[in-house]
Amino acid sequence: MLLCALSIFGIVALIATELVMGSQLTWHQFGMSFFSWGETPLIDILKAFSDPTATQPNYWDPVNGHFSALPFVYGTLVSSILALLMAVPLAIGLAVFLTEMCPGVLRGPLAFVTELLAAIPSVIYGLWAVFVLVPLMREYVNPLLIKTLGWTGFFNDANPTGLGFLSAGVILAIMILPIISSLTREVMSAVPHSQREAVLALGATRWEMIRMGVLRNARIGIVGAVILGLGRALGETMAVTMVVGNTAEIHRSLLANGASMASVIANEYGEASSELHFSALTEIGLALFIVTIIVNALARLLVWAVTRGAPARAT
Amino acid sequence: MAKGNKIRERMRAVTDHVATGLAVLSTFLVVAPLVAIFVYLVYKGASSLNLAFFTEIPKPEGESGGGMANGILGSGVLLGVASCIGIPIGIGGGIFLAEFGRGTKLANAIRFTADVLNGVPSIVMGVAAYALIVKPQNHIIPFSGHFSAFSGGVALGIMMIPTVCRTTEEMLLMVPHAVREAALALGVPNWRSVLSITVKTASPGIITGCMLAFARVAGETAPLIFTALGNQFWSASLDRPIAALPLQIYVYALSPYDDLHRLAWGGALVLIVLIVLAVSLVRFVAGRGVLKGAS
Amino acid sequence: MGVGIEVTNLNAWYGANHTLQDINLNIPANHATALIGPSGCGKSTFVRCLNRMHETNPIARVTGTVRIGDLDIYEDAKPVEIRRRVGMVFQRPNPFPTMSIYDNVAAGLKLNGYSNRRVLDEIVEKSLKNSALWDEVKDDLKKKSGASLSGGQQQRLCIARALAVDPEVLLMDEPASALDPVSTSKIEDLIFQLKTQYTIVIVTHNMQQAARVAEKTGFFLNGRMVEFDSTHKIFTNPSDKRTEDYITGRFG
Numbered sequence: 001m002l003l004c005a006l007s008i009f010g011i012v013a014l015i016a017t018e019l020v021m022g023s024q025l026t027w028h029q030f031g032m033s034f035f036s037w038g039e040t041p042l043i044d045i046l047k048a049f050s051d052p053t054a055t056q057p058n059y060w061d062p063v064n065g066h067f068s069a070l071p072f073v074y075g076t077l078v079s080s081i082l083a084l085l086m087a088v089p090l091a092i093g094l095a096v097f098l099t100e101m102c103p104g105v106l107r108g109p110l111a112f113v114t115e116l117l118a119a120i121p122s123v124i125y126g127l128w129a130v131f132v133l134v135p136l137m138r139e140y141v142n143p144l145l146i147k148t149l150g151w152t153g154f155f156n157d158a159n160p161t162g163l164g165f166l167s168a169g170v171i172l173a174i175m176i177l178p179i180i181s182s183l184t185r186e187v188m189s190a191v192p193h194s195q196r197e198a199v200l201a202l203g204a205t206r207w208e209m210i211r212m213g214v215l216r217n218a219r220i221g222i223v224g225a226v227i228l229g230l231g232r233a234l235g236e237t238m239a240v241t242m243v244v245g246n247t248a249e250i251h252r253s254l255l256a257n258g259a260s261m262a263s264v265i266a267n268e269y270g271e272a273s274s275e276l277h278f279s280a281l282t283e284i285g286l287a288l289f290i291v292t293i294i295v296n297a298l299a300r301l302l303v304w305a306v307t308r309g310a311p312a313r314a315t
Numbered sequence: 316m317a318k319g320n321k322i323r324e325r326m327r328a329v330t331d332h333v334a335t336g337l338a339v340l341s342t343f344l345v346v347a348p349l350v351a352i353f354v355y356l357v358y359k360g361a362s363s364l365n366l367a368f369f370t371e372i373p374k375p376e377g378e379s380g381g382g383m384a385n386g387i388l389g390s391g392v393l394l395g396v397a398s399c400i401g402i403p404i405g406i407g408g409g410i411f412l413a414e415f416g417r418g419t420k421l422a423n424a425i426r427f428t429a430d431v432l433n434g435v436p437s438i439v440m441g442v443a444a445y446a447l448i449v450k451p452q453n454h455i456i457p458f459s460g461h462f463s464a465f466s467g468g469v470a471l472g473i474m475m476i477p478t479v480c481r482t483t484e485e486m487l488l489m490v491p492h493a494v495r496e497a498a499l500a501l502g503v504p505n506w507r508s509v510l511s512i513t514v515k516t517a518s519p520g521i522i523t524g525c526m527l528a529f530a531r532v533a534g535e536t537a538p539l540i541f542t543a544l545g546n547q548f549w550s551a552s553l554d555r556p557i558a559a560l561p562l563q564i565y566v567y568a569l570s571p572y573d574d575l576h577r578l579a580w581g582g583a584l585v586l587i588v589l590i591v592l593a594v595s596l597v598r599f600v601a602g603r604g605v606l607k608g609a610s
Numbered sequence: 611m612g613v614g615i616e617v618t619n620l621n622a623w624y625g626a627n628h629t630l631q632d633i634n635l636n637i638p639a640n641h642a643t644a645l646i647g648p649s650g651c652g653k654s655t656f657v658r659c660l661n662r663m664h665e666t667n668p669i670a671r672v673t674g675t676v677r678i679g680d681l682d683i684y685e686d687a688k689p690v691e692i693r694r695r696v697g698m699v700f701q702r703p704n705p706f707p708t709m710s711i712y713d714n715v716a717a718g719l720k721l722n723g724y725s726n727r728r729v730l731d732e733i734v735e736k737s738l739k740n741s742a743l744w745d746e747v748k749d750d751l752k753k754k755s756g757a758s759l760s761g762g763q764q765q766r767l768c769i770a771r772a773l774a775v776d777p778e779v780l781l782m783d784e785p786a787s788a789l790d791p792v793s794t795s796k797i798e799d800l801i802f803q804l805k806t807q808y809t810i811v812i813v814t815h816n817m818q819q820a821a822r823v824a825e826k827t828g829f830f831l832n833g834r835m836v837e838f839d840s841t842h843k844i845f846t847n848p849s850d851k852r853t854e855d856y857i858t859g860r861f862g
Binding site for chain 2: 001002003004005006007008009011012014015018019021022090091092093094097098101110112113114115116117119120121122124125126127128130131132140145174177181205206207208210220228231232234235236237238242247262264266269270281282285288289292293295296297300
């Protein structure tokens, strides 16, 4: 039994070892510049960032053996942040509704629905996104955004396919919403009833009671839930790969095509053309591994601090 | 000293209503995509599910008809391998955490690590499995040196371990103390017997925990892309690339052929039915309080 | 200044459970009134009907009239208004752990729109003095959290918090039952002082406590109010045999 339990440590060690060993080549060759602009002049990057017509620097060049993961880091960050911006308010709203406002008879079915959302595999989200979401974005949402917000420079469309950072952000938001919401509900439920009563007895409205008596007490755990959602978004592969456009470029426009760290691995790992290429992809995998571990550990600590060590759901 | 400011009171009441409205709106916005997805899946998928779907392999590109039977078979093989790895080790770990290590620092560390491991992207598992099994050309690791069903199964199995471990632990912790005490009071001699009573009591929960892990892993695609690779034809061999349902869905969705799209929807429907069944069952077992009675 | 409370034909239910039956009494202004009785007899439910906290339970129902001063609290006002005018202190102290001592006391004030720093400072100081906590915490008002105090101090903090919004009535549901004897006697001294400014209703399991602090006492049994009279009479010469049995400890 002990051995079985220790296997958990073994697995982590195994993965870490394989990833580190596999990235040696690119690590020795490029060092930290692998994740930044390396030899490409920063000015070129910024120019290409703002101007859709400017030529993009060739960040990821398997043919010439020159690799920079910058566009993938950018893509991962942009899509994840977009997803958080959309998902967090909705997730907290749902959690508040379910814990404090929902009539008892609806609570079970709604909680079940949220659980189902969490259980849908990534590839099915991707499938739906490709055939329903992307055309929707292309036909209705994107043109509207370009018309109303195009002046900000964040919404212009060099190639109107409906793929891109925004679409990836939307499908990611739908995917991380259930976990943020469930965990928020958990920490909200952990707030003792006496706190709610204390606020009500002072003559507070229901919303004031929720704000001061529940959310305020649970805020550390809610932050943890959000960070956990971030962790999930960072590593999400299939749905993003199918929707983000798979172009190793950095654009300011949220409607532009891009790529994420997970998507480039999914696309290229099986057919990498050289040892260096392999190593570059493995190094991206290593970065993903480390980042998600840190983010998840931080999130779990925060949630644990509020719910005091009750065994957390392994979702 | 009551401020009695009528305007302020109105504002507070309005804020309360607005907050309620926003919460309801959020709920609606969350439920809506789910309903949309399910409805669309059923609508698109049901029409492509015919006998051929479950019995035939895909036709060469361009030809219509065919099915995803090889994907279903392949997923079965992969999940079989994964379960052989994931379930025994996971349950063993869970038993340790609940029965022997309870409260110890080691157990806490393992539990924490398992939770964190659950958050690692599945594609990283695939990369590790690739580096471990597919890439090296040696004779230590079975089936190494090429894409294989075995490597895919291992990747999935490793993903199952933390999940099964934690759900097993949770289920064991829910066994009422009275059950353990009764066993001890009977003078049951050694830890093994006590264990078998506790485990037996918790077994419905443990089984459903395994089902949950199984269902979760059944839908995984990323780790299979460069381990199991996929296969156009019938294959159940561990030593060769193998088809898998989610993998086929991915490939077909991105292909330019309508026929393959149709198959993708069908496959998605099959997958989602499996998962909904598993989730519902888990809820049913947990809700019924199966562990309340000591029998 | 406190006001009197007039209760007429009050009945309360939790679902199908008829918790309070035909309660009638007049609670005098600026006095302390004690409610005694065995566990589960309905005293806590009764008190919660006085500030409409009973309603926070979705299966709760109330009929009858409760007038506080000249206001019918069920017909003429909303719960939010009532609860500002009728404060409550609970059995287990429940200060807000994420807020400082200052913010705890000011919580009710901020809800009601007070934002002027000087005004808040004044009211916080006055409330803490009224609850005999000022000297102990005046140097740590904003540094310490509400939960870092001892049990007795926390309860006094809760009293200060309730007093800060200037209620007319203060309801206390077994306020000292979770405290040690020293803290308990401090709370009792407090009640003595407070009743000159507020109307106090105190639920207590402790008959000696009722005898010490209250002018009038009501004895509850099985959801009914058996006897309501001056404390002296209840404890020396009760009219009802059931009261006498409870006082002398024949059941409890």
